Amino acid sequence: MAKGIFIVGTDTDVGKTVVTAGLVYLLRKNGYHAASFKAVQSGGIQWEEKLVSSDARFVKEVSQWEEVQENICGYCLKTPVSPHLAARLEGLKLEKSVILEKYQALCNQYDYVIVEGSGGLIVPLINPNYMVHHLVKDLDLPVVVVARTGVGTINHTVLTVKYGQHMGLEVKGIIMNGYTGKIAEKDNMQVIQDLTGVPVIGVINRLQGIDVEKGAFGNLREEFERKIDMKVFLKMMKETKGCGRK
Ligand SMILES: Nc1ncnc2c1ncn2[C@@H]1O[C@H](COP(=O)(O)OP(=O)(O)O)[C@@H](O)[C@H]1O
Ligand SMILES: [Mg+2]
Structure with missing residues (x-):
């Protein structure tokens, strides 16, 4: 059975892709057969005849992994707005079944699948009534929240954790991203842990030199090697229910 985790952001641009890439890199470097899955990408980049998912491409580059975009990205839309609106503007009807089938196919092929959402939990995904948290539930995956470290993060992160739990999701851990060593950032992390009871499992x-759209990743690999305890992460993944035929 493949084990999976759903990476949820407190917002867009908080570092979901950076974290997904770092985790897939770590797993693959340690010999685990791991994949990422971007359920719906909006703001895809036009490259010759093709729309490229910068998120899927970034994960592949960081983890030196070869895979076909169509297999690891449910839908790739061009307009950089909420997925449901991008689809409407582009005259497309997104089908939940397509996303579920692609995820299932990855589970049949890989041992670990890290799914990246779009924006935060309450982002309309395939239509105005089907949000990111509905997909988490449909995929039956536990959640890791990626949060900023600076001012405003207590409110965003606690709301995300509590709302996720309210919707019946299992929030396993929080990864704080973009840490610069300020006292306020340290305090934010402590307050978030105290208020949610969910552990901070990594501080990046x-x-x-990090730019997901441009495919620049600086020392991201080394940072994840230093900062993420693979044992904790693997244990967390192994506790999950799993999917797929293996
Ligand atoms: N740890 C980090 N250090 C420096 N810049 C970062 C870091 N994480 C994210 N960024 C910046 O934020 C941008 C958005 O990150 P990304 O992972 O694509 O966010 P999301 O997937 O949540 O939208 C990146 O292109 C990069 O410029
Ligand atoms: Mg992203």
Whole structure:
């Protein structure tokens, strides 16, 4: 059975893709057959005849992994707005079954699948009534929340954790991204842990030269090797229910 986790952001641009890439890199480097899955990408980049998912491409580059975009991205839309609106503007009807089938196919082929959402939990995904949290539930996956470290993060992160739990999701851990060493950031993390009871399982520094759209990843690999305890992460993944035929 493949084990999976759903990476949820407190917002867009908080580092979901950076974290997904770092985790897939770590798993693959340690010999685990791991994949990422971007359920719906909006703001895809036009490259010759093709729309490229910068998120899927970034994960592949960081983890030196070869895979066909169509297999690891449910839908890739061009307009950089909420997926449901991008689909409407582009005259497409997104089908939940397509996303579920692609995820299932990855589970049949890989041992670990890290799914990246779009924006936060209450982002309309395939239509105005089907949000990211509905997909988490349909995929039956536990959640890791990626949060900013600076001002405003207590409110965003606690709301995300509590709402996720309210919707019946299992929130396993929080990864704080973009840490610069300020006292306020340290305090934010402590307050978040105290208020949610969910452990911070990793703190990723603000790094130079990271640009997901441009495929620049600086010292991201080294940072994840230093900062993420693979044992904790693997244990967390192994506790999950799993899917697929293996
Ligand atoms: N740890 C980090 N250090 C420096 N810049 C970061 C870091 N994490 C994210 N960024 C910046 O934020 C941008 C958005 O990150 P990304 O992972 O694509 O967010 P999301 O997937 O949540 O939208 C990146 O292109 C990069 O410029
Ligand atoms: Mg992303």
